[in-house]
Amino acid sequence: xxxxxxxxxxxxxxxxxxxxxxxxxxxxxxxxxxxxxxxxxxxxxxxxxxxxxxxxxxxxxxxxxxxxxxxxxxxxxxxxxxxxxxxxxxxxxxxxxxxxxxxxxxxxxxxxxxxxxxxxxxxxxxxxxxxxxxxxxxxxxxxxxxxxxxxxxxxxxxxxxxxxxxxxxxxxxxxxxxxxxxxxxxxxxxxxxxxxxxxxxxxxxxxxxxxxxxxxxxxxxxxxxxxxxxxxxxxxxxxxxxxxxxxxxxxxxxxxxxxxxxxxxxxxxxxxxxxxxxxxxxxxxxxxxxxxxxxxxxxxxxxxxxxxxxxxxxxxxxxxxxxxxxxxxxxxxxxxxxxxxxxxxxxxxxxxxxxxxxxxxxxxxxxxxxxxxxxxxxxxxxxxxxxxxxxxxxxxxxxxxxxxxxxxxxxxxxxxxxxxxxxxxxxxxxxxxxxxxxxxxxxxxxxxxxxxxxxxxxxxxxxxxxxxxxxxxxxxxxxxxxxxxxxxxxxxxxxxxxxxxxxxxxxxxxxxxxxxxxxxxxxxxxxxxxxxxxxxxxxxxxxxxxxxxxxxxxxxxxxxxxxxxxxxxxxxxxxxxxxxxxxxxxxxxxxxxxxxxxxxxxxxxxxxxxxxxxxxxxxxxxxxxxxxxxxxxxxxxxxxxxxxxxxxxxxx
Numbered sequence: 001x002x003x004x005x006x007x008x009x010x011x012x013x014x015x016x017x018x019x020x021x022x023x024x025x026x027x028x029x030x031x032x033x034x035x036x037x038x039x040x041x042x043x044x045x046x047x048x049x050x051x052x053x054x055x056x057x058x059x060x061x062x063x064x065x066x067x068x069x070x071x072x073x074x075x076x077x078x079x080x081x082x083x084x085x086x087x088x089x090x091x092x093x094x095x096x097x098x099x100x101x102x103x104x105x106x107x108x109x110x111x112x113x114x115x116x117x118x119x120x121x122x123x124x125x126x127x128x129x130x131x132x133x134x135x136x137x138x139x140x141x142x143x144x145x146x147x148x149x150x151x152x153x154x155x156x157x158x159x160x161x162x163x164x165x166x167x168x169x170x171x172x173x174x175x176x177x178x179x180x181x182x183x184x185x186x187x188x189x190x191x192x193x194x195x196x197x198x199x200x201x202x203x204x205x206x207x208x209x210x211x212x213x214x215x216x217x218x219x220x221x222x223x224x225x226x227x228x229x230x231x232x233x234x235x236x237x238x239x240x241x242x243x244x245x246x247x248x249x250x251x252x253x254x255x256x257x258x259x260x261x262x263x264x265x266x267x268x269x270x271x272x273x274x275x276x277x278x279x280x281x282x283x284x285x286x287x288x289x290x291x292x293x294x295x296x297x298x299x300x301x302x303x304x305x306x307x308x309x310x311x312x313x314x315x316x317x318x319x320x321x322x323x324x325x326x327x328x329x330x331x332x333x334x335x336x337x338x339x340x341x342x343x344x345x346x347x348x349x350x351x352x353x354x355x356x357x358x359x360x361x362x363x364x365x366x367x368x369x370x371x372x373x374x375x376x377x378x379x380x381x382x383x384x385x386x387x388x389x390x391x392x393x394x395x396x397x398x399x400x401x402x403x404x405x406x407x408x409x410x411x412x413x414x415x416x417x418x419x420x421x422x423x424x425x426x427x428x429x430x431x432x433x434x435x436x437x438x439x440x441x442x443x444x445x446x447x448x449x450x451x452x453x454x455x456x457x458x459x460x461x462x463x464x465x466x467x468x469x470x471x472x473x474x475x476x477x478x479x480x481x482x483x484x485x486x487x488x489x490x491x492x493x494x495x496x497x498x499x500x501x502x503x504x505x506x507x508x509x510x511x512x513x514x515x516x517x518x519x520x521x522x523x524x525x526x527x528x529x530x531x532x533x534x535x536x537x538x539x540x541x542x543x544x545x546x547x548x549x550x551x552x553x554x555x556x557x558x559x560x561x562x563x564x565x566x567x568x569x570x571x572x573x574x575x576x577x578x579x580x581x582x583x584x585x586x587x588x589x590x591x592x593x594x595x596x597x598x599x600x601x602x603x604x605x606x607x608x609x610x611x612x613x614x615x616x617x618x619x620x621x622x623x624x625x626x627x628x629x630x631x632x633x634x635x636x637x638x639x640x641x642x643x644x645x646x647x648x649x650x651x652x
Contacts, residue, residue: 003513006406007414007437017433018299025059038434038444039514045447046472052448053081053292053475060295060330063092064261076500077490079473082288086261089268089287090124090161093328097121100307101333105150106352108197108339111228115150120157125254127158130244134221136188138163139267143187143219144316145169145178145205145212147196148338151225151246152316153325155191156269160287163262167270167282170315171196174591175208177537179215181272184282185482186218193225194233199340206235213238223249264288270482271319271422273493274526274533281489282482285425289475293426294326296447301430302360302389302416306331309386312362313341313349318531319422320362320393332359341367346374350382350409357386364394365401365417366529369560372404384410389431392417394530396518398560399440417442419518421504423494424476428468428504429516441515449474453510458498461509465519468506469498477502520562526555527562528595535617537592538566542584547574552607553598554621556650565650566598567620569607576603602649606640620644 014020014036023041026032030051032044045052050070057066064087071080096102096117103120105113115123136142142159146152146168159166167185169178171193182190190213194206206224213219225246226232237243268287272280298304310327311334314320327334335356341349341363350371353361371377390405390413397417405415416431419442428451429442437443445451450472455461481490497503507522526533535553542551549569555562566584570576581601589597608616619629623644632638 003441003511003515004439005436006402006439007412009414009433014433018303018305019433022055022059022300026055029055029058036434038432041434042445042447046450049081049448049472056292056296056448057082057085060292060299062087062291062295064088067264074500076473076495076502077477077487079477080265081292081473081475082264085264085288087264087288087291088161088259088261089291090157091259092291093157093160093326094121094124095329095331101309102328103150103153103333104309104335104356105148105228106335106337106356107228108199108337108341108343108348113150113228115154120154122254123154123250124158124161125256126249126252127154128161128257129252129255130249131158131162131164131189134189134242136162136164138262140164140189141167141185141187141270142189142191143167143169143182143185144191145171145173145182146191146193146225146316147171147227148315148321148336149193149225149228150336151191151193153334153336155223156325160268161257161259163260163266165267165270165284167272168316168321169272170317171203171205172198172315172593172595173317174593175211176540176591177593178208179212180537181280181282182212183216184279185270187216188218189221189223190216190219191223191225193227194235195227195230197227197339199343204233206233210236210238213241262287265479267479269322269425271322271425273422279536281484281493283423283425284479284482285476286479289477290322290425291326291329293424293474293476294323295329297323297418297427297430298327298330298332300447301418301427301432302391303414303433304330304332304360308332308359309335309357310360310362311335311337311349311353311356311358312360312391313337313364313367314362319420319425322425324362342370342374346371346376347382350377350384353387354382354384358384359386360389360391361387362391362393364530365392365397366395366561368392368397368401368404372401372408377408384413387413389414389416391431393419393427395527395561396520397440400560402437402439419506419508419516421506423478423504424474426476428470429518435514438511438513438515441511441513441517443516444514445516448472451516453508454498454501458501463509463511465507465509467497467522468504468508468516468518470502470504520557521555526553526564528555528564529561531595533564533593533596538564538588538596538598541588541591542566542568544587545580545584547571547576547580550607550615552604552615552617552620554617554624556600556621557625558599563599564596565600565602565624567602567604567607567644569605570603576601600649602647604643606637606643608638608640609636624650 420427
């Protein structure tokens with residue numbers, strides 16, 4: 001079947017593109033032949049890593065001191081890019097200092113706040129002064145438990161400015177989820193907002209504070225932000241903790257500081273894995289690599305230009321938040337949305353895109369699917385004159401989703417679906433303006449990224465499903481996992497399957513066109529609505545029920561998305577009834593998050609497990625979806641898999 005082309009850039013669009021400007025830059029510096037063919041540029045970027053990454057620094061005008069030194073190693077993750085280079089991440093994000101718009105905040109109720117570049121600079125300086133006043137040092141951790149506020153962005157920039165390490169969770173994480181993450185990194189400061197709003201409900205967050213502080217003894221200072229246009233909620237204070245109101249910090253006189261330059265490898269932020277097999281892994285990312293990778297993805301793959309207005313629907317608990325904030329380094333403004341994206345009206349975000357003159361509109365595949373099903377959009381309602389690019393990430397965007405965008409949102413738009421992950425805080429496959437958009441396909445691999453699909457024997461395959469890998473080193477390989485002695489967990493996470501090749505855990509294929517189709521996660525990570533979730537956070541709550549002996553949770557492919565299915569073994573004298581199902585869902589919603597709540601809860605007699613007693617989630621998922629279950633001989637009770645076949649409850 002012939003691939004359906006949905007969009008091609010006009011020659012006039014290509015001629016004014018950042019990608020074309022970059023090609024001409026390479027010609028002037030390296031005598032690279034300008035062709036406007038992405039395949040040629042991609043090959044050069046992979047074949048010449050030293051020149052390529054050095055050229056990204058120069059082309060995007062990174063502020064700092066660049067070294068040409070690359071340290072090559074036979075061990076994949078020990079390769080060093082631009083070694084001994086110096087930069088300050090915050091200085092690069094504070095790329096302007098005038099009265100034009102830097103950040104816009106809008107919530108589900110229509111509350112709107114705007115921060116100019118000059119105000120952003122001033123507020124960051126105030127925070128820097130405060131952090132120094134309370135003796136926060138380089139590499140100290142600052143934790144944020146915050147909605148998607150302007151203050152969240154300012155806190156992140158100020159943290160990176162002084163060389164401290166940022167880590168954030170959004171308030172939809174339950175108390176246990178926050179404690180589980182932040183307790184591993186021992187932060188000295190916690191920044192928290194008193195409340196947030198979601199789908200018309202006001203959720204008190206400040207009341208969770210005493211439990212968090214009792215569990216994380218390293219926190220000595222708490223900065224409290226009141227939600228925009230709301231009075232500060234009262235909180236119960238704990239002895240020996242200093243509480244600071246954000247507004248009092250903002251009353252300080254800012255002292256402009258000279259930004260200290262840190263090593264390219266300096267720690268920037270700690271992000272968290274989903275926590276599938278235990279506590280979430282604390283993934284520590286380096287500032288230089290993140291900055292270069294994001295600048296490349298923004299300017300060369302997403303065509304972001306100075307004074308653009310960039311929007312991504314995200315929370316600060318997701319890596320796309322970090323991706324969005326870095327847009328400031330390209331002298332573009334960012335738009336933050338906080339709340340339920342379909343509050344009171346299904347087209348709320350499309351309306352926002354129209355009114356805020358958004359140039360890049362980023363959402364999850366799940367949101368696009370929900371819009372499609374709502375059947376309310378037509379291209380006449382919103383002109384979206386400024387919109388050039390739509391990005392989709394999270395779960396894979398279906399072919400129907402591709403078609404819907406061009407039929408109902410905008411026909412002349414670059415649909416740059418992207419895919420990467422928290423592990424690399426960036427993307428492996430993205431869009432580019434030279435290539436056509438083909439229904440159901442991400443356009444190509446990212447520049448400098450030797451991405452491939454391998455079968456179980458490690459052989460490259462095309463037009464067949466296999467494992468997504470990257471065969472060459474890149475600058476956003478995590479620096480380390482926090483508290484991971486000898487990199488044991490690190491190596492297990494990314495290099496256990498293929499020798500010295502990055503294994504990402506995505507089930508995908510490369511088409512003849514060079515485009516990619518992501519078929520979902522190949523491991524046991526849950527991915528409803530494009531948000532990676534761990535099973536352990538569900539298990540820990542289910543275990544609290546005396547009625548339940550044991551459980552297993554999987555993600556079932558359903559309706560172009562993933563839905564969570566929980567199977568339980570009941571203890572004697574107990575039955576799974578509607579009341580118990582209701583209580584289980586409330587428990588998970590309260591202590592994990594609403595996203596963790598199973599769509600289906602079913603009773604089973606037993607659960608498949610290995611001979612050493614470990615439950616096998618992937619085997620259940622494969623059986624339910626009609627796929628082959630490999631290594632049955634490793635199971636202690638392989639016959640129990642038959643109980644999960646053709647369940648009528650999972651057909652609706």
